[in-house]
Amino acid sequence: MIDSPLALRNITRNIDKIDPESIEEYLKTDGYEALKKTLTMKPKEIVSIIRDSGLRGRGGAGYPTGLKWYFAANTQSDAKYVICNADEGEPGTFKDRILMEGDPFSLIEALTIAGYAIGSNKGYIYIRDEYRLSIRRLQNAIEKAQQSGYLGLNILGSGFDFDLEISIGAGSYVCGEETALFESLEGKRGEPRIKPPYPTESGLFGKPTVINNVETLVNIPLIVNRGADWFKEIGTECSPGTKIFTLSGDVARPGAIELPLGTTLRELIYEVAGGISSEEKLKMIQLGGAAGHCLSPDYLDISLDFDSLAVKGLSLGSGAILVLDESRSIIKTAYSLAKFFCHESCGQCTPCREGTLQQKEILGRILSKKSSEKDLELLERLSVSMVQTSLCPLGQTASLGISSAIKHFKEEFLSYSERGI
Amino acid sequence: MAISKAIEQVTINIDGIELNVPRDLTVLEAAKQAGISIPTLCYHPDQDVKGVCRICVIQVEGAKTLQTSCTLKVSEGMNIRTNTPLIREVRKTNLELILARHPKDCLECARNLNCELQELANTFGIREISFPHLKKNLLEDYSTPSIVREPDKCILCRRCVYTCNEVQGVGLLQPINRGSETIIGTPYELPLSDLACALCGQCIHACPVGAITENSHIDRVWQALSSPDKHVVVQTAPAVRVSIGEEFNLAPGSIVTGQLVAGLRRLGFTKVFDTDFTADLTIVEEGSELIERITGSKTLPLITSCSPGWIKFIEHYYPEFLPHLSSCKSPQQMFGALAKSYYAEKTGLDPKDIYVVSVMPCTAKKFEADRPEMNDSGYQDVDAVLTTRELGQMLRASGIDLKKLPEENYDLPLGISTGAGAIFGATGGVMEAALRTAYELITTEELAELEFKDVRGLEGIKEADVQIGELTIKLAVAHSLGNARKLLDAMKQGLADYHFIEIMACPGGCIGGGGQPIPTTNEIRAERIKAIYEVDRNMPIRKSHENPVVKELYKEYLGKPLGEKSHHLLHTSYTARF
Ligand SMILES: Cc1cc2nc3c(=O)[nH]c(=O)nc-3n(C[C@H](O)[C@H](O)[C@H](O)COP(=O)(O)O)c2cc1C
Ligand code: SF4
Ligand code: SF4
Numbered sequence: 001m002i003d004s005p006l007a008l009r010n011i012t013r014n015i016d017k018i019d020p021e022s023i024e025e026y027l028k029t030d031g032y033e034a035l036k037k038t039l040t041m042k043p044k045e046i047v048s049i050i051r052d053s054g055l056r057g058r059g060g061a062g063y064p065t066g067l068k069w070y071f072a073a074n075t076q077s078d079a080k081y082v083i084c085n086a087d088e089g090e091p092g093t094f095k096d097r098i099l100m101e102g103d104p105f106s107l108i109e110a111l112t113i114a115g116y117a118i119g120s121n122k123g124y125i126y127i128r129d130e131y132r133l134s135i136r137r138l139q140n141a142i143e144k145a146q147q148s149g150y151l152g153l154n155i156l157g158s159g160f161d162f163d164l165e166i167s168i169g170a171g172s173y174v175c176g177e178e179t180a181l182f183e184s185l186e187g188k189r190g191e192p193r194i195k196p197p198y199p200t201e202s203g204l205f206g207k208p209t210v211i212n213n214v215e216t217l218v219n220i221p222l223i224v225n226r227g228a229d230w231f232k233e234i235g236t237e238c239s240p241g242t243k244i245f246t247l248s249g250d251v252a253r254p255g256a257i258e259l260p261l262g263t264t265l266r267e268l269i270y271e272v273a274g275g276i277s278s279e280e281k282l283k284m285i286q287l288g289g290a291a292g293h294c295l296s297p298d299y300l301d302i303s304l305d306f307d308s309l310a311v312k313g314l315s316l317g318s319g320a321i322l323v324l325d326e327s328r329s330i331i332k333t334a335y336s337l338a339k340f341f342c343h344e345s346c347g348q349c350t351p352c353r354e355g356t357l358q359q360k361e362i363l364g365r366i367l368s369k370k371s372s373e374k375d376l377e378l379l380e381r382l383s384v385s386m387v388q389t390s391l392c393p394l395g396q397t398a399s400l401g402i403s404s405a406i407k408h409f410k411e412e413f414l415s416y417s418e419r420g421i
Numbered sequence: 422m423a424i425s426k427a428i429e430q431v432t433i434n435i436d437g438i439e440l441n442v443p444r445d446l447t448v449l450e451a452a453k454q455a456g457i458s459i460p461t462l463c464y465h466p467d468q469d470v471k472g473v474c475r476i477c478v479i480q481v482e483g484a485k486t487l488q489t490s491c492t493l494k495v496s497e498g499m500n501i502r503t504n505t506p507l508i509r510e511v512r513k514t515n516l517e518l519i520l521a522r523h524p525k526d527c528l529e530c531a532r533n534l535n536c537e538l539q540e541l542a543n544t545f546g547i548r549e550i551s552f553p554h555l556k557k558n559l560l561e562d563y564s565t566p567s568i569v570r571e572p573d574k575c576i577l578c579r580r581c582v583y584t585c586n587e588v589q590g591v592g593l594l595q596p597i598n599r600g601s602e603t604i605i606g607t608p609y610e611l612p613l614s615d616l617a618c619a620l621c622g623q624c625i626h627a628c629p630v631g632a633i634t635e636n637s638h639i640d641r642v643w644q645a646l647s648s649p650d651k652h653v654v655v656q657t658a659p660a661v662r663v664s665i666g667e668e669f670n671l672a673p674g675s676i677v678t679g680q681l682v683a684g685l686r687r688l689g690f691t692k693v694f695d696t697d698f699t700a701d702l703t704i705v706e707e708g709s710e711l712i713e714r715i716t717g718s719k720t721l722p723l724i725t726s727c728s729p730g731w732i733k734f735i736e737h738y739y740p741e742f743l744p745h746l747s748s749c750k751s752p753q754q755m756f757g758a759l760a761k762s763y764y765a766e767k768t769g770l771d772p773k774d775i776y777v778v779s780v781m782p783c784t785a786k787k788f789e790a791d792r793p794e795m796n797d798s799g800y801q802d803v804d805a806v807l808t809t810r811e812l813g814q815m816l817r818a819s820g821i822d823l824k825k826l827p828e829e830n831y832d833l834p835l836g837i838s839t840g841a842g843a844i845f846g847a848t849g850g851v852m853e854a855a856l857r858t859a860y861e862l863i864t865t866e867e868l869a870e871l872e873f874k875d876v877r878g879l880e881g882i883k884e885a886d887v888q889i890g891e892l893t894i895k896l897a898v899a900h901s902l903g904n905a906r907k908l909l910d911a912m913k914q915g916l917a918d919y920h921f922i923e924i925m926a927c928p929g930g931c932i933g934g935g936g937q938p939i940p941t942t943n944e945i946r947a948e949r950i951k952a953i954y955e956v957d958r959n960m961p962i963r964k965s966h967e968n969p970v971v972k973e974l975y976k977e978y979l980g981k982p983l984g985e986k987s988h989h990l991l992h993t994s995y996t997a998r999f
């Protein structure tokens with residue numbers, strides 16, 4: 001974690017402070033107080049608190065968590081599931097790993113509360129295979145929670161049963177997409193499903209399912225303990241709370257930091273991360289991971305919250321921020337994005353499967369200076385189709401980094417193609 | 422009950438047209454009702470939607486991005502646009518993206534002028550493909566006598582995946598790899614010959630392009646026809662006469678028996694015979710076998726054996742049930758064996774000079790003709806098998822327009838048949854034909870009602886109890902291998918105490934076979950079935966055991982049903998396959 005006076009330590013309060021393998025230490029820092037409180041309340045009341053808090057998903061889409069829970073809670077079914085999405089495949093993102101390694105009990109407590117709120121007795125943590133230490137710590141935490149009566153049958157004598165299982169990911173980026181994740185959990189090929197139906201209606205095994213990101217979930221015990229009003233004090237009106245940002249690239253202090261939503265890019269890069277690491281000037285910021293937009297320094301004063309970004313057609317994604325200085329090639333950056341998506345497309349639908357391949361092909365052509373200006377038009381045509389017609393958000397966003405790079409750094413692209421003719 | 426009706430309907434607007442439609446329609450279906458046909462590629466009327474080609478996109482007011490009309494259900498007040506500049510642009514882009522990976526060899530393709538991709542390219546007025554052409558260079562599969570796979574042509578619509586898995590319950594075709602390396606392949610990418618493929622050819626009907634086709638016998642038939650020392654005879658399966666008209670743009674269900682015979686003569690076949698004749702013979706043999714098994718307390722139920730896709734399937738997947746199969750060869754193979762024995766003797770021809778061609782609705786028949794044991798005449802009994810499509814091709818190449826031909830009759834003696842032989846072409850037909858004969862053989866009374874309606878129609882598994890004298894015979898009829906699997910699984914669990922089961926590998930029976938004209942859909946199958954029963958109704962004789970040539974054959978040559986000679990020529994055995 002980056003040290004900074006701007007940093008908050010809410011969801012990261014226990015990281016590096018307590019022994020993540022000890023339930024006793026967790027209990028000493030208010031651990032399981034939220035669950036105890038929850039079990040004295042009606043499920044409906046928990047859902048209301050989460051709705052009132054305005055908590056929004058930290059996995060990329062920023063969907064209101066309380067609303068998701070509300071829909072699932074109100075769908076009748078013989079079985080329901082809660083799932084923690086811990087696939088964290090976004091390049092340059094490692095916030096969920098920090099949370100799971102440093103405070104696994106918080107996540108488990110959160111999932112138990114979620115189970116109670118929506119009426120589910122079974123949860124899964126879908127986690128990427130590479131996260132060995134996280135898996136070990138979560139496994140340990142689940143066992144300790146079971147032994148201490150915080151998981152399993154009749155939790156704390158309340159009559160509520162809930163258990164958790166860890167499921168190891170299939171090792172592809174697209175399996176982090178919620179419906180592909182369900183397929184993978186069901187033992188099938190990890191391909192996204194067509195929506196609707198939405199997961200709260202028909203998710204894992206066709207049952208109502210709440211799926212949340214690790215970071216979203218660890219907010220839950222805090223909100224239950226301290227109240228929705230406390231939560232709304234932090235961040236902006238429509239984006240309350242904090243967010244863990246992960247900074248990488250040419251900054252002096254790369255790493256992760258918890259900040260209130262609404263912090264500006266400038267604050268993040270220059271105050272928190274210590275500015276550009278070299279003598280060069282700032283050239284480009286990619287906001288929100290591989291699917292995010294490539295921005296010019298003109299965007300430094302933008303407020304990092306869901307709504308301010310949405311107004312500009314941008315997205316926070318998982319909170320990954322890549323900073324590049326003037327020494328870097330935008331074309332190479334765009335090409336490596338193209339390569340990434342070409343590799344990660346599940347291959348199911350035409351615009352994404354073929355579009356990501358063509359992006360790579362055409363950018364490769366530009367990179368080797370064998371292209372014409374027409375290639376930029378082709379990339380734009382691809383982007384329109386991919387955004388408009390891809391089956392899942394992977395394809396819908398796989399061209400955004402490239403098309404925004406062309407928009408903001410057109411001169412550089414043109415200089416390549418001109419020299420090429 | 423106007424209110425309950427109102428609840429089921431929703432009002433939508435498509436391209437300015439107000440429409441009341443049932444709530445469970447998709448936008449694609451609703452648009453059709455408004456006279457708007459939205460282009461599709463991965464959509465198939467008989468399958469679950471896949472929504473992967475992304476060609477059928479439309480704009481719904483209020484939605485951030487375009488939606489696929491095949492997956493989206495209508496809802497009250499929905500405002501839909503199907504033809505905006507954006508829609509036209511992205512449909513064209515997606516189509517061009519597919520074309521950029523597709524070989525441009527339409528002129529050399531079996532599906533030239535009958536290809537959904539080609540049709541779309543034409544509809545969209547594609548004149549150039551803007552994107553780099555990135556060929557796949559995948560391995561072709563010519564390993565089986567029946568099916569050819571050319572994965573370079575595959576556009577990844579997954580329709581064959583649905584058919585092989587959901588309809589046929591075989592499940593060999595699957596998406597493998599990811600992203601732009603995705604292919605539709607077999608387990609471990611093995612050739613079909615190394616796999617438990619039924620060779621039913623249903624995947625051919627699923628395919629919108631030429632990525633799956635039949636292994637053509639056209640060349641060897643031309644060669645035989647032009648060999649002066651060959652006596653080339655042809656047999657036509659029951660289902661071909663109600664489908665080959667479609668190869669000449671006649672409506673599905675057109676009956677063209679006489680024209681078919683005339684066309685074959687013009688192609689140069691010396692004798693034009695009818696598989697319906699050996700279908701009648703099959704009934705006499707198989708009916709006798711059924712009676713023998715029932716009265717002799719032998720293995721029951723007896724299961725029909727005339728569908729070679731079904732035979733290959735049971736040999737692979739349910740070898741424990743092989744003793745239940747009738748030992749009767751299929752009508753195609755009975756014909757081959759008789760052509761090179763009885764017919765040769767009768768005409769004084771040397772069987773080695775006789776060349777037997779079949780016209781079949783089926784791809785598995787090519788495999789069946791190739792089976793090493795099918796040589797009881799001393800020679801390979803059947804030399805070449807043409808699908809209905811291949812015959813259509815040969816006729817067209819010869820400038821013969823079937824529509825314009827006079828009606829001619831089959832040759833004697835192997836061209837004489839009954840209505841019972843004809844209905845072999847439809848699911849339930851073998852059963853019905855067998856009942857007509859078994860009833861009269863057992864009771865020695867005349868059957869009053871010839872038509873057994875319970876075993877007709879497109880329901881997946883049909884059951885009936887039929888009273889024959891003292892006996893109540895319990896029957897079941899299944900078509901498609903998926904339904905066959907269901908029935909056999911029930912048998913495994915001891916839940917099926919039938920006497921007699923008819924199974925056909927293809928949905929609808931042979932009229933829906935893998936060698937039939939493209940398209941073959943359930944709607945078209947129903948039309949062909951209607952035609953088959955009309956053929957039956959119009960036949961002067963409708964019971965196999967009354968076929969005069971069959972009677973003569975027993976008298977002159979075979980002796981009696983299940984006799985020694987029959988046994989040698991008309992019966993066979995089966996092989997358990999891995
Ligand atoms: C290609 C793709 C990959 C994704 N990967 C992840 C991931 O690794 N972790 C995650 O929490 N959400 C991921 N998501 C978002 C999930 O689909 C889903 O929106 C999220 O898990 C919902 O949780 P939230 O509401 O708490 O954010 C991904 C989405 C897409 C399209
Ligand atoms: S958009 Fe890409 S990842 Fe999503 S379904 Fe289509 S091919 Fe698969
Ligand atoms: S021929 Fe039949 S069994 Fe073989 S792959 Fe095609 S559909 Fe499947």
Ligand code: SF4
Binds near residue numbers: 579582627630632633
């Ligand atoms: S082989 Fe044909 S049916 Fe199968 S996926 Fe490819 S194009 Fe579609």
